[in-house]
Amino acid sequence: MTETTWSISELAHEFSITPRTIRFYEDQGIVSPSRIGRTRVYHPRDRTRLRLALRGKRLGLQISEIVSLINMYDGPKDTIAQLERYLALLAQHRDLLTRQRQDIDLTLTEIAEQASACEKLLAAKRKSA
Amino acid sequence: MTETTWSISELAHEFSITPRTIRFYEDQGIVSPSRIGRTRVYHPRDRTRLRLALRGKRLGLQISEIVSLINMYDGPKDTIAQLERYLALLAQHRDLLTRQRQDIDLTLTEIAEQASACEKLLAAKRKSA
DNA sequence: ACTATACTTGACGTTAACGTAAACTGCGGA
DNA sequence: TCCGCAGTTTACGTTAACGTCAAGTATAGT
Numbered sequence: 001m002t003e004t005t006w007s008i009s010e011l012a013h014e015f016s017i018t019p020r021t022i023r024f025y026e027d028q029g030i031v032s033p034s035r036i037g038r039t040r041v042y043h044p045r046d047r048t049r050l051r052l053a054l055r056g057k058r059l060g061l062q063i064s065e066i067v068s069l070i071n072m073y074d075g076p077k078d079t080i081a082q083l084e085r086y087l088a089l090l091a092q093h094r095d096l097l098t099r100q101r102q103d104i105d106l107t108l109t110e111i112a113e114q115a116s117a118c119e120k121l122l123a124a125k126r127k128s129a
Numbered sequence: 130m131t132e133t134t135w136s137i138s139e140l141a142h143e144f145s146i147t148p149r150t151i152r153f154y155e156d157q158g159i160v161s162p163s164r165i166g167r168t169r170v171y172h173p174r175d176r177t178r179l180r181l182a183l184r185g186k187r188l189g190l191q192i193s194e195i196v197s198l199i200n201m202y203d204g205p206k207d208t209i210a211q212l213e214r215y216l217a218l219l220a221q222h223r224d225l226l227t228r229q230r231q232d233i234d235l236t237l238t239e240i241a242e243q244a245s246a247c248e249k250l251l252a253a254k255r256k257s258a
Numbered sequence: 259a260c261t262a263t264a265c266t267t268g269a270c271g272t273t274a275a276c277g278t279a280a281a282c283t284g285c286g287g288a
Numbered sequence: 289t290c291c292g293c294a295g296t297t298t299a300c301g302t303t304a305a306c307g308t309c310a311a312g313t314a315t316a317g318t
Binding site for chain 4: 259260261262263264265266267268269270271272273274275276277278279280281282283284285286287288
Binding site for chain 1: 184187188189202206209212213215216219220222223226227228229230232233234235236237240241243244247248250251254255258
């Protein structure tokens, strides 16, 4: 059976981070586990938010940015103002990610060029040996 | 005429960073300006390395990683061992960047979904008002 | 000669994102 | 009952990447 709650160490192991990190993320408002006594119990929502947060980290976002993004992501969208602010934030991040993708593509082509140049050099050197 | 050397503040302004950052990068070995008296003079090579470094930063690389990359990038490629290590490093970074691109694409599609959902909601709300 | 401006070195301060150690609680097993 | 383990809180430590003075130098303009 697929369990529907997790302990802190289960999540830590799954995402290859430490319990300390998860508790830190709780302070920052990324996860908000319920408790049995003092012990933290994590629900699917926490797991999703954790996954999103770690993806944000891999993209170089700061925790504070991640928090505001995630919070709007599954926050309330009742008023027109809220929706508009959310849309603006989305657009802003879309632009940033687009630029980042351009950087990546640039770097990838450069890497490819360097690599093929290296291969050639290597082949020549191995032949002459 | 396009100048071929730059002062520290010229570079700082061009790349929207502070002189302090550039001096720090000098300590880290990213740039190595020549001097007139005590004053730093930056050459095209420094500018290129600075540009590469900042691109690395935007991609979330640590300075130490950037340094080793750049140094190998225009470092010596004489021996077979050097070439092989360089190739390995290139492959490693290519993999990392590829994964990062996947993250970005994932996030971009999610953003698009959220945005269109928001647009619909907004349209509905504006109609009802 | 005086001043403003840009540059220098050196040193300490700061923030983010955790690491790490200490001391405690609660629980299942021998 | 005692052990060992997983979890908890509190609090101080650490690293990276600069920021922010302070105090001095060099030069160009008035």
